[in-house]
Amino acid sequence: MKRSILIITGLFFYLPFITAQQSGGDSLLLEEVTVEAFRTHQTANKGTATVHILNRQTADGYNKLSLLSGMNTISGVRMEERSPGSYRLNIRGSSLRSPFGVRNVKVYWNNIPLTDPGGNTYFNQLAFNNFSKIEVVKGPPSSMYGAGTGGLVLLSSLYNWKPGADAEYITGSYNLQNALTSLRFGSDGARHEITFAHNQSDGYREQSKLRRDNFSWSSRYKVHEKYSISTGILYNDMYYQTPGALTQAEYNTNPKAARPAAGGFPGAVQAKAAIFQKNITLGITNTYIFNRFISGSTTLYGSYTDLRNAAVRNYERRQEPHAGVRSTIDIHLNNSFAQSIISAGAEWQRGYNNIRVSQNKNGNPDTLQTDDDVRQTAYTIFVQAHTILQKKWMLTAGLGLNKNSNDFTRVNNYPVKTITLTYPATLMPRFAVWRELNSKGAILLNISRGFSAPTTAELLPSTSILNTALQAEKGWNYELTTRYAFLLQKLQVSITGFYFDMQNALVQKRDISGADYFENAGAIQQKGIETQVNYLYTANNQFIKKVQTSIAYTFHDFTYGNYVNNNVNYKSHTLPSVPKHSIAATVIVQTLGGIYLHGSWYYADNIFLNDANTAIAPAYHLIGARSGYTLPLTTHQLNIYAGIDNILNEKYSLGNDINAAAGRYFNAAPGRNFYIGIAWSWDKKPAER
Template identity: 35%
Template sequence: MMKYGYVLSLLSVSVFAQQPESGRLEKDTIQLNEVTVRGYETNRPLVETAASVNVLSGKELTQRFGTPALVPALNTLPGVRMDERSPGSYRLSIRGSLIRSPFGVRNVKIYWNELPLTDAGGTTYLNALDVRAIGRVEVIKGPAGSLYGAGTGGTVLLSGPGSGTTAREYSNQAEISALVGSYGLQGQNYSIQTGKNNAALSLNYGHLQSDGYRQQSRMYRDNLSLNGTFAVNSKQTISVMGLYSDLAYQTPGGLNATQFRANPRQARPSTPAVPGSVAQGAAIYQRTGYLGFSHQYRWNDRIQNTTVVYTSLTDFANPFITNYEKRTDQGVGGRTVTRWQVVEEGVPTQLVFGGEWQQNFTVDRNYGNRAGQPDTLQADDELRASQSVLFAQLEATLPLGIIATAGLSRNEVAYRFTRFSVQPVIGQLRGFEPVWLPRVALLKKLGEFISVFASVSTGYSAPTIQEVRPSEGTFNPALEPERGTNLEAAVRGQLSRFQFDVAVYQFKLRQTIVRRSVESGAEYFINAGATDQKGVETQLAYRLVVPKASNFWQTVRLWNSTTVTNYRFRNYQQGTADVSGNRVTGVPPLVTVSGLDAETRVGLYAHLTHQFIDKFPLDDANTVKSDIIRLLNATVGYRKTFAKRWVVEAYVSGDNLLDQTYSLGYDLNAFGGRYYNAAPRRNFTGGLKLGVRW
């Protein structure tokens, strides 16, 4: 208890979201009252937003850490955990356990420039994105079904550089960069942004590759993204967004404790019964194309509509220990949102309403794996997924600084499964009853820079396609959706140089979906009782200096982000054993991240980040726990502007400077105790950037 008391006495922090950058060469600001939040379609300052929301700017995504990846940046936020078991293999959890996510992103809804990136089957190819092409990340924590559909974890809104600006506000600029690092890390990035009159265009190409720390963990990714905005007239704006990603990464597999202690760099070895990762060429090969269109129409000063449509195609191949999976995902969908300022005077009232529809068609074939090559056909399946959401939200600004919000949505999900590799061919339909999800929130401003809020929201998360048809190869029509209710209260604000955000919540989840695995490592999923999830999330930041043009120190800021949780199983069965009362698998009781950011007038800057992760259970029985993790990262750089248009930047960054052997991503409830995926020991990255504006 002593260590928790000490941490809570510090409370906590983070860098509060900063405004979206109009260009990469622009500086960020950190004024809380200037941070505009897009979540729940409020477009209000953060201090007037009745929800737990964190924002990361482009600088926080690409400057604080030397390696261009979402993982370290997102892990600075309270309540957010992102894993990378091997380079390119992402897992993301918001206020929840990873027992449902052996890999990938589940139970979190993600949007890219207002387009749904999470498909109708619940799959998000987040690793297809290059962080260098992202200008802003906004994380909404807790159930957001009243506006964003099914999901009990949270919602992530991603925006490209310059997103939300008009063509006239775009600056003409270009940037090239290169980096090298330990374990064969290297990459390049090229971007150009231009705007003239009523048209603007942003193009970004990035390449990244690594030999990996472990055996069988090489990775490469090529990413091309395009964002074009065209003002048709004073009322209409059309945008086009395109993405192509070619990603490949090897998967070394989990180790048991003995193997991990003896040689953490080895891949999963072969046994007399099952071949290992190297022998089977275990890897992921993923090509993703995404094309979306957005149309914004401003009827008048009070009513405007944004409608987006998209199509996507992913070609996926996964030579695994026991089989070789080939999958093709084709997705299509759209979303429309209308914002209506119903009342402008007296009690200003805004109504937001709209809908979202998605459909996915998946062809999934499993073959035998003969040393990394597909062999005999084992299963030939087709899956169709459809998902629809209708939503409405009313927000009123009442007297005495009170803002009231009430939202409601109707959610419907259905899957159709057909297996052609058996006779007779029989299709199976799994439909879920439509669910209504309400959310109510009340916020009170205490002066200009401080507010308190409370909210009640409901969550609903249908099984994803990868859960009703997992790698174990069977179709499970009996798997039920998760359902839950979240109660939350928070206070946030700014007192001179001090910023704070403290939130407490209790989330009760029923029909919890959990992962089980067989000896080969293939997984399947079951519903196993309920969980009671209580948490405290705090953020604090203190500016040691006030920026002035004449000062040598332009920015010196201390910050900390802390998450304290008490997640417990309720009415929870593991086979014949009742594990009710145990801690929920994969959730640390304490995570605290602290940092120091400094920038000078001459262009020198430095970032220091320390992360502490307490022990947490790796199995539902709580018989095995992780090691305590302490990570130290430092980045030092120099950025200088010449002739008012040229910008040169150089930096060096060190990660895991305490040289700890640890696992950044455990395989929870793993068969045979193969929990561990070793992360790199002490490593370094250096890079150069050159930018020009005209």
């Protein structure tokens, strides 16, 4: 097995150098597109932040049930799936704070915040066709984007827009049924895109069915040369069952089983454990140019989530409306020696939540236990200066002022009173220096301070006990990146080393019922190396017309500082949930005849499952392959394909429950599975002049 892996690794590395001898034709690597993060308007290879670009083409090659496989091709990024529909996304971090959803990472869709003022993001509300470009920024974004020590995700749906339509259907193992459609119409001055996605699966475990319907509408109106309006609607209606975690013995006996009854609590099947979730987000953005020196944008948005969680322990209903505004103004100062952009702005969010927890009686709410009204407020004020000196140097200095507060009112307890938890306004600076070494390489130094207040779900977890003692995470991040290009820019290598000294780190615990609660663990030292290698080969009039390879290697050495819990000091213990080594490799081969091959390999090292480092999830290798045929029909294109995931039929657990009582750590992932698909696309021909 090890020999096979070494051979595959060697092929991934060696293939670019074989094909490079025959390369011809021009190509554009993905990292050359302009990124919007931090408003510097540079490319991913030349900016002053560590950014990775993911588009529909590079994320393609899988069954499109989620963005999991595409996200995991990025070094330093790990997306997990506890069960179909339940996803966690971590950037340079762990899963300690994320029993579900996404925390500690800010997420925007078309400049509209998807992260609520309580700090949570329902990443599962997104479908594969809701975006045409994703920017993943690694490192604290607090200097401009508010609370978050992990990173930033910006999704755009109108990038590289052109009129046309797409339709795709995928079916496969576990009764997988995916249908995706999109329609793009209008003109350059009035762009529109409407998408719909239906995802359905019976799941690979007992009690793990999924159904999701997703709709989005994006538009951009160019009123005149200096003013445009963008609007967006994102709607999601989903239902997914939650099978619960297993002990080691249960996992070894039958990994497909749902959590059985134990300790006075019913099993997942008896409790009809499931989540019913609806999300709708609406936003409008005004972009304006006052003159050649001053420009800016303002976004107004509103969002509402209705979530019902029938769990083994209880039945929870969350109603979560929130709204906000984000506004930025840019001042452009240019001369023969330097070009500068000074950006200043603010983001403000307010949420009014109601959280009702009842007993769960066979999947229905019974006796009311708690009824809480929660008001959340989050704001950030920021200023940043970005300067380019003679195209050889780039300097960025930013400063953000962040503040979060939560008001909790338990209305079913008398006398009714409100408890306010406020996290003082905190300054978050960021400094970055980029230096071009020559036409092929550059070096980047980035120093930033991160800030992340406890989320509402951490202050009031599923135990329904308000934790007033939690403190905000803070810390300084230091990173050094070198980027170099070879073979006429076709082979690009990026290596980043970082050290993040986090204070008051938040960690998750689970009690015997499966309810989560959180506490501060003091200091955590996060050290790592992240390497990304991309190669693109193109050739005209040759059988192999395109070869695109990517290899991402991640080394994360995360350890506790002086963390004492129940009279046990976990100093120098490895943080649970974080594999020390991980590798993601992909290769795409396209032929002149329309046949293509897509191969992928993902490796994750052993993962500790508790603070004591006594429980371990073994390392695993995932190998996938997809082959298809693309038939061009003038302006139309037909794509027929088939694929296999987990070819080796590895038994592994993904989205583990960390620090779980009674050793209920394991959420089994699917074994070998298959899918087939057919896709049709049409691009409108430009009008003849």
